[in-house]
Amino acid sequence: MKTEILIQKAREAREHAYAPYSHFQVGACVATKDGNYILGANVENASYGATSCAERNALFAAYAKGYRKQDIEAIAITAASERICTPCGICRQVFAELLAEAVPVILSNGKETVCTNTKELLPDGFDGSFLNPAEREDIG
Ligand code: THU
Numbered sequence: 001m002k003t004e005i006l007i008q009k010a011r012e013a014r015e016h017a018y019a020p021y022s023h024f025q026v027g028a029c030v031a032t033k034d035g036n037y038i039l040g041a042n043v044e045n046a047s048y049g050a051t052s053c054a055e056r057n058a059l060f061a062a063y064a065k066g067y068r069k070q071d072i073e074a075i076a077i078t079a080a081s082e083r084i085c086t087p088c089g090i091c092r093q094v095f096a097e098l099l100a101e102a103v104p105v106i107l108s109n110g111k112e113t114v115c116t117n118t119k120e121l122l123p124d125g126f127d128g129s130f131l132n133p134a135e136r137e138d139i140g
């Protein structure tokens with residue numbers, strides 16, 4: 001996996017952002033272990049809460065193509081912001097569900113790049129294990 005290629009593809013994805021309200025364009029690229037690159041951009045809505053972030057869209061697109069967490073090598077996210085843009089809380093929760101915890105999450109603003117992962121972005125998060133009946137004492 002070449003970090004620079006992944007960032008470049010995320011930058012290309014950003015060109016397709018639909019951000020008429022914030023004018024804050026974000027692009028994302030999921031690299032799969034079989035060599036595919038799946039792109040996403042943020043898509044906003046006049047009802048702001050219906051907006052979906054670039055990284056979520058890229059990850060959902062990967063899953064919709066049949067990829068699963070074990071198939072994903074890395075994800076890159078890029079915005080042309082002064083400080084590196086970090087994923088929102090909803091995206092962190094989605095990462096916890098759909099990305100293996102050590103998978104590189106590469107954040108770049110074109111000037112600097114930071115590499116993190118789900119474990120760092122959402123420590124002690126809520127996940128499916130809480131819903132596993134075998135682990136619950138409150139149900140028979
Ligand atoms: N946004 C993303 O797409 N990814 C992030 O990591 C942070 C925020 C989008 C959502 C919205 O369209 C715009 O940026 C401003 O919040």
